[in-house]
Amino acid sequence: MDTxxxxxxxxxxxxxxxxFAAVAAAGENLPLQGFxxxxxxxxxxxxxxxxxxxxxxxxxxxxPLTFSDTERKAVTALADIILPADDFGPAxxxxxxxxxxxxxxxxxxPEQQKDREVILPGLAWIDEExxxxxxxxxxxxxxxxxxxxxDDLGQPEQKDPQLKKGAAFFAxxxxxxxxxxxxxxxxxxAIGYVGNxxxxxxxxxxxxxxxxxxxxxxxxx
Amino acid sequence: xxxxxxxxxxxxxxxxxVGSGAGGGQMAYxxxxxxxxxxxxxxxxxxxPVTETAMFQRGDQAPLGGVRTPDKHFGFFDATVDGGWExxxxxxxxxxxxxxxxxxxxxxxxxxxxxxxWGRISLRNGPYDFKPYSRDGLGFDWPISYEDVEPYYTKxxxxxxxxxxxxxxxxTPDSPPGVLQPPPKxxxxxxxxxxxxxxxxxxxxxxxxxxxxRPLDAKTIPAKLHPNNKKAQKIVADSMIxxxxxxxxxxxxxxxxxxxxxxxxxxxxxxxxxxxxxxxxPNAHAREVILDDQGKAKGVLFIDKTTGKEERVSAKAxxxxxxxxxxxxxxxxxKSNQFPDGVANRSGLVGKYIMDTVGSDLRGQIxxxxxxxxxxxxxxxxxxxxxxxxxxxxxxxxxxxxxxxxHIEIGGTRRMPGGGSPxxxxxxxGLYGTKLKEEARRYYGSFIGLACRGEMIPNEHxxxxxxxxxxxxxxxxxxxxxxxxxxxxxxxxxxxxxxFTEIIEAMGGTVQGGPNREGKETILKxxxxxxxxxxxxxxxxxxxxxxxxxxxxxxxxxxxxxxxxPFPSNADKNPTLTIMAxxxxxxxxxxxxxxxxxx
Ligand SMILES: Cc1cc2nc3c(=O)[nH]c(=O)nc-3n(C[C@H](O)[C@H](O)[C@H](O)COP(=O)(O)OP(=O)(O)OC[C@H]3O[C@@H](n4cnc5c(N)ncnc54)[C@H](O)[C@@H]3O)c2cc1C
Ligand code: SF4
Numbered sequence: 001m002d003t004x005x006x007x008x009x010x011x012x013x014x015x016x017x018x019x020f021a022a023v024a025a026a027g028e029n030l031p032l033q034g035f036x037x038x039x040x041x042x043x044x045x046x047x048x049x050x051x052x053x054x055x056x057x058x059x060x061x062x063x064p065l066t067f068s069d070t071e072r073k074a075v076t077a078l079a080d081i082i083l084p085a086d087d088f089g090p091a092x093x094x095x096x097x098x099x100x101x102x103x104x105x106x107x108x109x110p111e112q113q114k115d116r117e118v119i120l121p122g123l124a125w126i127d128e129e130x131x132x133x134x135x136x137x138x139x140x141x142x143x144x145x146x147x148x149x150x151d152d153l154g155q156p157e158q159k160d161p162q163l164k165k166g167a168a169f170f171a172x173x174x175x176x177x178x179x180x181x182x183x184x185x186x187x188x189x190a191i192g193y194v195g196n197x198x199x200x201x202x203x204x205x206x207x208x209x210x211x212x213x214x215x216x217x218x219x220x221x
Numbered sequence: 222x223x224x225x226x227x228x229x230x231x232x233x234x235x236x237x238x239v240g241s242g243a244g245g246g247q248m249a250y251x252x253x254x255x256x257x258x259x260x261x262x263x264x265x266x267x268x269x270p271v272t273e274t275a276m277f278q279r280g281d282q283a284p285l286g287g288v289r290t291p292d293k294h295f296g297f298f299d300a301t302v303d304g305g306w307e308x309x310x311x312x313x314x315x316x317x318x319x320x321x322x323x324x325x326x327x328x329x330x331x332x333x334x335x336x337x338x339w340g341r342i343s344l345r346n347g348p349y350d351f352k353p354y355s356r357d358g359l360g361f362d363w364p365i366s367y368e369d370v371e372p373y374y375t376k377x378x379x380x381x382x383x384x385x386x387x388x389x390x391x392x393t394p395d396s397p398p399g400v401l402q403p404p405p406k407x408x409x410x411x412x413x414x415x416x417x418x419x420x421x422x423x424x425x426x427x428x429x430x431x432x433x434x435r436p437l438d439a440k441t442i443p444a445k446l447h448p449n450n451k452k453a454q455k456i457v458a459d460s461m462i463x464x465x466x467x468x469x470x471x472x473x474x475x476x477x478x479x480x481x482x483x484x485x486x487x488x489x490x491x492x493x494x495x496x497x498x499x500x501x502x503p504n505a506h507a508r509e510v511i512l513d514d515q516g517k518a519k520g521v522l523f524i525d526k527t528t529g530k531e532e533r534v535s536a537k538a539x540x541x542x543x544x545x546x547x548x549x550x551x552x553x554x555x556k557s558n559q560f561p562d563g564v565a566n567r568s569g570l571v572g573k574y575i576m577d578t579v580g581s582d583l584r585g586q587i588x589x590x591x592x593x594x595x596x597x598x599x600x601x602x603x604x605x606x607x608x609x610x611x612x613x614x615x616x617x618x619x620x621x622x623x624x625x626x627x628h629i630e631i632g633g634t635r636r637m638p639g640g641g642s643p644x645x646x647x648x649x650x651g652l653y654g655t656k657l658k659e660e661a662r663r664y665y666g667s668f669i670g671l672a673c674r675g676e677m678i679p680n681e682h683x684x685x686x687x688x689x690x691x692x693x694x695x696x697x698x699x700x701x702x703x704x705x706x707x708x709x710x711x712x713x714x715x716x717x718x719x720x721f722t723e724i725i726e727a728m729g730g731t732v733q734g735g736p737n738r739e740g741k742e743t744i745l746k747x748x749x750x751x752x753x754x755x756x757x758x759x760x761x762x763x764x765x766x767x768x769x770x771x772x773x774x775x776x777x778x779x780x781x782x783x784x785x786x787p788f789p790s791n792a793d794k795n796p797t798l799t800i801m802a803x804x805x806x807x808x809x810x811x812x813x814x815x816x817x818x819x820x
Contacts, residue, residue, distance in 0.1 A: 016545045047284055049309060050266070050302040053275040053475075056282045081653055088658040089541055101284065102610075116251030117466045145333045147654075155652035161513055167651065176654065177290070178661065183639025190658055191665045192595035193638055196277055198468035204406030206596050215412040219386075220425060 038202035059103035077139035089190035100180035237536035242334025244542030244783040246489030251808035262505040265331035280639020285363035288640040300337035300476035310694035324702035325748035333486035345795035347392030361789035364770040373802035385429030394442035410608035410633030427609040431483035470522035473602035545786035549756035565774035576791035578677035578752040580745035583713035585725030598635035627675025673717030704747035714740025754785035
């Protein structure tokens with residue numbers, strides 16, 4: 001049975017607090033009850049200072065991916081809510097966005113390791129939250145139910161410092177999805193990037209664009 | 222790139238050149254085409270842009286979408302390998318714990334050095350820039366003038382190919398007619414800034430960059446560059462024909478496999494190698510200049526990084542062009558009875574007066590540029606327009622609280638997305654679903670970045686010395702940096718922030734990070750603009766300078782410094798074109814002096 005937005009309650013404050021504590025503790029590298037395993041740092045090597053730059057790489061080629069099946073399911077569901085199939089382009093999962101996020105949190109670099117400590121507990125939490133609200137993990141609940149959770153996480157102007165942290169997880173996750181999605185030809189089309197193709201002449205912005213901005217091309221032929 | 226192992230080095234060369242970047246590349250080019258036998262020591266590995274450049278690769282074909290990591294500091298596809306803010310096995314240290322007193326040292330360790338990924342902005346110093354002390358009583362004059370260097374600016378521009386326009390602006394020299402290649406069309410960000418600049422009195426004109434917008438004229442240029450040298454003409458013509466003009470795609474920072482832009486590895490080294498007069502030894506880390514009993518340079522002691530062993534090459538003259546910081550390090554490490562404080566350092570000035578460029582940036586979001594019809598904005602893979610310094614009059618009238626100029630570099634944002642979010646997160650807060658995609662598309666490309674690139678005045682607090690304790694992997698003492706911006710630079714950055722705010726607001730935009738911020742909070746760290754110059758002051762008095770107006774050290778006649786280490790000032794004009802012009806001029810001098818038996 002679908003539940004509409006209006007009948008859903010806001011995040012219970014207690015659980016947000018719990019998650020917030022987990023994120024904070026992960027930052028100090030303390031073992032956590034719920035999240036100790038997923039939060040473990042990765043031990044793989046990076047690509048080094050002299051990688052082959054002309055090769056095509058896919059996630060998992062350089063260091064192993066580390067998502068559990070449960071995490072992967074949550075990531076896929078969340079990424080597809082964030083970037084669904086629509087008139088702009090395909091859904092995140094069909095552009096391998098979840099693989100990218102996995103590659104990211106599995107990377108041995110400090111910035112990515114820091115994100116790992118936000119993303120993995122955040123994913124565990126979102127499943128727990130979904131279970132407590134709807135008795136099923138995030139990936140298995142209905143779209144309106146998923147959206148209800150996202151609406152809470154996505155509140156941009158949170159005053160409550162705890163909810164602010166939740167928004168920070170959501171924002172970071174969204175940022176990773178955007179970085180992955182728009183790195184693809186489909187993503188380029190969705191955002192309006194045109195280029196990366198050789199041409200004989202560079203004409204500058206088309207007349208239509210110049211007109212819209214009230215500009216004149218000052219470099220003449 | 223063809224190289225030789227140490228074991229195949231000849232017993233003696235005419236000239237040993239340390240470093241293969243802009244300075245070393247230019248020296249090798251000029252000397253070998255004139256028939257001198259040269260050996261080049263390069264600390265990094267050999268590198269071939271034709272086969273190694275990731276031209277069309279997309280973010281989704283790179284680890285982590287290609288974002289910067291501690292392994293690749295400017296992103297996965299950036300041309301630089303084995304280099305960056307830190308170099309494995311080669312530490313450097315800071316004299317102070319305070320961040321604002323530290324120098325960030327960006328180093329390349331590969332064939333071609335930093336020229337593989339540099340921004341290709343190629344501006345001539347103007348007449349004022351050689352005589353700054355005479356104009357405002359600060360810093361040092363050069364012992365040479367614009368007129369001395371002008372012919373070499375022209376030669377370098379003809380050789381490497383530089384696009385741009387002649388605008389006849391104060392202290393912003395025109396090139397002789399026919400030398401520059403046509404500038405590319407303005408892009409949206411360029412034209413918007415130009416229009417807004419008009420409103421607030423900031424001129425915006427085409428920039429000069431070392432990118433071919435049409436094929437080089439291989440029929441006429443070689444004879445102008447090398448009159449009376451048929452062999453050189455033929456080699457240079459062949460090399461010019463091998464370069465294609467820009468095809469208006471792919472960021473230049475990755476390098477250019479079609480050789481449309483300047484990198485030492487595509488422009489300087491191939492013709493030098495074609496003469497048969499150049500041997501390049503890669504993975505050869507120079508440690509010391511070796512002297513004979515008369516105090517003349519007779520070769521270079523280096524570490525063969527493939528074996529870890531000390532090796533030597535012998536030569537009748539030595540050129541250091543290892544990037545100014547590293548050249549200083551080699552000089553200071555070359556200690557002997559004759560030079561207990563390092564070779565060519567009787568003045569005690571080696572390492573003094575290190576300069577960088579004043580960097581201070583600002584970004585604006587421009588509502589008029591939201592939701593623009595998609596169009597190709599790639600252009601020439603780097604800047605098209607800029608603002609040369611325009612307030613000489615105000616400065617002369619005493620109206621500004623800083624003495625030197627800055628230029629403005631303009632950055633559009635319709636670049637190839639991928640890796641990071643194409644729109645700053647604060648514009649997309651909390652959004653998801655189709656609304657998120659709509660807003661991403663709306664804001665994408667609606668930002669303009671403005672960057673101040675200004676002149677720093679040399680000061681007593683910015684210098685480099687050997688660290689008494691720390692050594693690199695091979696036991697060679699490392700550099701220790703001292704740094705301080707003076708009020709001159711801080712005031713300049715404050716002025717730049719005000720100007721940028723005005724420009725952005727004249728476009729109807731909002732500045733990101735706050736309008737009119739103070740220079741102190743926005744100035745980049747020392748070294749961060751990667752225009753490291755100075756450390757071996759050029760001057761006419763041997764007691765007060767390290768080398769003369771020919772990049773030749775006062776103390777050792779056959780030792781030449783051909784990177785930016787001799788620069789007595791660091792004009793707002795990016796340094797590399799001047800490095801090359803001075804190197805060419807130095808090479809001509811070296812050839813002449815050698816012929817006279819003066820070395
Ligand atoms: C991102 C970026 C953008 C830039 N943009 C511009 C621009 O637009 N315009 C501009 O004018 N300048 C620009 N620069 C600066 C420009 O790259 C340098 O001014 C120029 O490359 C300096 O030439 P060089 O020969 O002195 O040094 P480098 O190009 O750094 O070459 C030095 C070489 O010496 C080698 N070497 C070092 N130590 C040793 C040793 N002990 N023994 C043997 N070899 C050694 C290095 O491996 C290197 O190959 C930019 C730099 C960066 C990093
Ligand atoms: S933009 Fe032009 S010059 Fe730059 S890398 Fe691409 S093809 Fe080469």
